[in-house]
Amino acid sequence: MAGQIGASRVKLRNEVLNSSGTLSETTRPRKVHVKSFGCQMNVYDSNRMADTLAPAGYSETADPAEADLVILNTCHIREKAVDKLYSEIGRIRVLKEEATAQGRDMLIAVAGCVAQAEGEEITRRARAVDLVVGSQNYHRLPELVARARGGERVVDTEFPLEDKFEMLAAPAREAIRSRGVSAFVTVQEGCDKFCTFCVVPYTRGAEVSRPVEKIAAEVERLAAAGVREVTLIGQNVNAYHGEHKNGDQATLGALMRRLSDIPGIVRLRYTTSHPRDMSEDLIAAHAELPALMPYLHLPVQSGSDRILAAMNRRHTRADYLDIIARLRAARGDIALTSDFIVGFPGETEDDFRETLALVDEIGFASAFSFMYSPRPGTPAADMEQVDDAEKAERLRRLQAVIVRNQRAFNARFAGRQVEVLLEKPGRLPGQLVGKTPYLQTVQVMAPRAMIGTVAPVLITEIGSNTLFATLESAATAALATVGA
Numbered sequence: 001m002a003g004q005i006g007a008s009r010v011k012l013r014n015e016v017l018n019s020s021g022t023l024s025e026t027t028r029p030r031k032v033h034v035k036s037f038g039c040q041m042n043v044y045d046s047n048r049m050a051d052t053l054a055p056a057g058y059s060e061t062a063d064p065a066e067a068d069l070v071i072l073n074t075c076h077i078r079e080k081a082v083d084k085l086y087s088e089i090g091r092i093r094v095l096k097e098e099a100t101a102q103g104r105d106m107l108i109a110v111a112g113c114v115a116q117a118e119g120e121e122i123t124r125r126a127r128a129v130d131l132v133v134g135s136q137n138y139h140r141l142p143e144l145v146a147r148a149r150g151g152e153r154v155v156d157t158e159f160p161l162e163d164k165f166e167m168l169a170a171p172a173r174e175a176i177r178s179r180g181v182s183a184f185v186t187v188q189e190g191c192d193k194f195c196t197f198c199v200v201p202y203t204r205g206a207e208v209s210r211p212v213e214k215i216a217a218e219v220e221r222l223a224a225a226g227v228r229e230v231t232l233i234g235q236n237v238n239a240y241h242g243e244h245k246n247g248d249q250a251t252l253g254a255l256m257r258r259l260s261d262i263p264g265i266v267r268l269r270y271t272t273s274h275p276r277d278m279s280e281d282l283i284a285a286h287a288e289l290p291a292l293m294p295y296l297h298l299p300v301q302s303g304s305d306r307i308l309a310a311m312n313r314r315h316t317r318a319d320y321l322d323i324i325a326r327l328r329a330a331r332g333d334i335a336l337t338s339d340f341i342v343g344f345p346g347e348t349e350d351d352f353r354e355t356l357a358l359v360d361e362i363g364f365a366s367a368f369s370f371m372y373s374p375r376p377g378t379p380a381a382d383m384e385q386v387d388d389a390e391k392a393e394r395l396r397r398l399q400a401v402i403v404r405n406q407r408a409f410n411a412r413f414a415g416r417q418v419e420v421l422l423e424k425p426g427r428l429p430g431q432l433v434g435k436t437p438y439l440q441t442v443q444v445m446a447p448r449a450m451i452g453t454v455a456p457v458l459i460t461e462i463g464s465n466t467l468f469a470t471l472e473s474a475a476t477a478a479l480a481t482v483g484a
């Protein structure tokens with residue numbers, strides 16, 4: 001396999017350079033537009049796709065109309081993901097036809113979880129699609145794109161033998177800078193849990209973890225280019241079990257201890273976690289590591305043991321409450337967020353009330369909530385369904401309780417000083433946007449030179465989704481010292 005890849009890389013390079021070693025007319029610099037759907041893992045994958053195509057002459061564009069290659073990086077989690085993909089392809093096809101009329105070849109590629117699940121079916125249903133690449137194969141994009149440019153319809157969704165992360169090109173310093181001071185790094189992929197509503201174990205495969213030192217090298221590169229906060233991501237990130245330097249398996253806590261030593265990295269986060277994998281070691285890391293932010297997204301999905309069992313979640317309501325108690329003992333100020341599914345098959349009004357009660361009992365800082373919708377091929381799709389109107393009504397009630405808890409959580413910050421990582425310019429001139437340790441968005445008037453710094457601010461106003469603040473004098477004084 002490695003030999004084949006090496007050979008096609010050489011072929012691609014020969015296609016890019018003509019005999020005099022310069023770029024030929026047919027291989028002029030090209031542009032790629034990657035549209036990302038779904039979770040942060042897809043955002044990370046989209047960035048790595050662009051990085052990996054850069055050595056083949058592709059620069060990123062935000063405008064699909066001027067792209068020579070449009071990649072739709074799809075997500076299978078949300079409802080009607082497949083329908084949404086085909087309507088998106090319809091929109092891009094119009095741009096492709098316009099490009100063809102101008103004498104320009106535009107390729108359309110479909111990547112990600114829908115590509116993995118649907119495979120060849122996509123090229124059958126949508127003739128405009130030139131290339132389908134699964135979530136584990138996008139490191140092969142340069143070769144696959146070269147084949148598609150040669151007129152072949154390419155589908156590559158087999159799980160590869162080689163390690164995707166070993167084959168990906170490292171991002172250029174400018175690319176890292178353009179993506180901001182807060183970055184995602186995939187440390188784990190796949191899932192072995194098989195919740196009865198979820199397609200991830202089928203589309204992303206079994207749980208695999210990257211070695212500690214490979215991740216550390218990536219984080220060092222990010223830090224050297226100005227990244228200050230890293231969020232470690234994985235479908236089951238706290239099931240992380242990558243290889244340590246000494247050959248042992250490392251826990252997520254051990255990985256974060258290693259990363260917290262990297263100069264420049266001042267904040268660490270991780271998502272998404274499963275309650276079953278909240279080990280003592282990981283909870284202890286919350287007490288030990290100043291860089292590990294006091295924030296945890298821990299999906300519970302339901303407050304009813306009957307429904308948790310039907311979902312095959314492998315934890316009970318009591319297990320979840322026990323984890324939260326231990327986390328709060330380790331880090332009293334930790335902010336907790338969660339995911340909920342309402343109207344799961346068989347959910348009664350009593351089951352649902354247990355979910356409502358759990359939100360109040362824990363006092364979540366925020367939460368995502370969804371009506372259950374069947375995913376073809378999953379066990380829950382064949383169970384007896386709850387009426388749609390009932391689901392909608394329960395969702396409305398749940399969201400009201402979540403919003404009440406979110407407001408109560410944010411209200412506690414009025415008049416308090418908090419440290420904010422300033423990330424980017426805001427909408428108003430002179431305004432910056434940043435995040436508190438608890439992942440709340442803060443808007444503050446501050447000079448651009450402070451982007452990438454952690455500054456003390458005073459919270460002056462609580463909005464529905466944003467906190468408003470003024471810079472504390474310590475931050476202004478520090479800025480004056482460095483002459484910014």
Ligand code: SF4
Nearest residue numbers: 191193194195198200
């Ligand atoms: S833990 Fe459950 S919900 Fe999460 S990715 Fe795995 S199967 Fe899906």
